Amino acid sequence: MTIDTQFDANHLWHPYTSTINPLPCQGVKAAKGVRLTLDDDREVIDAMASWWSVVHGHNVPELNTALIDQAQTMAHVMFGGITHEPAVALGKQLVNMTPEPLQKVFLADSGSVSVEVALKMAIQYWAGKQQPQKTRMVTVNHGYHGDTFGAMSVCDPVNGMHSLFEQVLPKSLFLGALPTGYSTDIDETLAQQFEQQIADHQHELAAFIIEPVVQGAGGMRIYNPEWLKRIRQWCDRYNILLIFDEIATGFGRTGKLFALEHAEVVPDILCLGKALSGGYMTLAATLTSDAVATGVCESDAGVFMHGPTFMGNPLACAVASRSLALLVETHWSENVYRIERHLKTQLLPLIRHQAVKDVRVLGAIGVMEMQAPVDVATAQNFFIERGVWIRPFGKLIYIMPPFVTDNDDLTVITQAMRDFAEMKSA
């Protein structure tokens, strides 16, 4: 049986694609471990962990069992006025594994929704504090927070979709770009400029939103965690809530369980998603402190104004709950450090190639930035021929493999990237 890719091309949207000129799409018929089986029976290593999510790999017996058991018990029930064991169990795990002040959990159905929830919490909080004029968001450039309207309004103004939707997007305050490099010293002049802008706008600012340490889809940029300490200080000084978007970085990806641990900074609101369910189901969560939750509920509405139909979906909660336990059972941190060492040894030397502009590694994330934009379709095929699934964007060839990827498979991935660098430099 082959997949009807012609029907697909004629009728189905894919992420960021044109129906007039659809990108070639690869049929995948099965996935197991770190491998995808293509329609023509070739196998490729999923070096993207299917967009940060399948940290345990695909078709994981423990997760399959959790999902099937839950399906046979109760697949779904509304969360309005009803609760259930999978939600309670997951809530306990999330409260326990995140910093102590984060005590209240809102289960959302996707990362973008969890960001909308965070932004709405911040606005309702200030309404509850009798400061209804504090509704504007502040952030840095090159961020990515999702594709819904609130989320778009805090995405990078150039990479994001601001020009297209300018007339309808809320105007967030963009401070500028953080210098890249985990160990790059803080630029004090820049820090002062950032602080001044925040001070000037404090009366209208509700929250500062940022991806801690690694900015993902906005450019795969890694910055000094020290910036997060500064940002925490500014937020305290000027009465602004701090939102960390750990949808990409959460659950071990950067070498810490949460990227905020690199700076030991605790936000007022934390967004989680992607790897939360081990990549099985769409699920996200927004956590906040008792103080913020109380402020939210003191606003005129008296309640937090959000409630998705599939909130707390039992299948998603059950599989997420099992996935979080599995992280511990499989010693995620040993695996992530092993991957980091491998990527540092194999990828960092690629900087010597002419066509390569920069190489960076943190935890189980490897980025090779090329001098010129990469043609997605040709690069995709180049990597498939070498047994690897990598989907570049812009100038970036980047990987975030499942934590269970063994050293032999890591070598296949990094050699394919080396071949690509050599081919482009030839």
Ligand SMILES: *Cc1c(COP(=O)(O)O)cnc(C)c1O
């Ligand atoms: C992917 C991502 C989102 C959006 O999540 P979706 O589940 O795609 O809506 C938000 N923030 C960050 C940092 C992300 O990586």
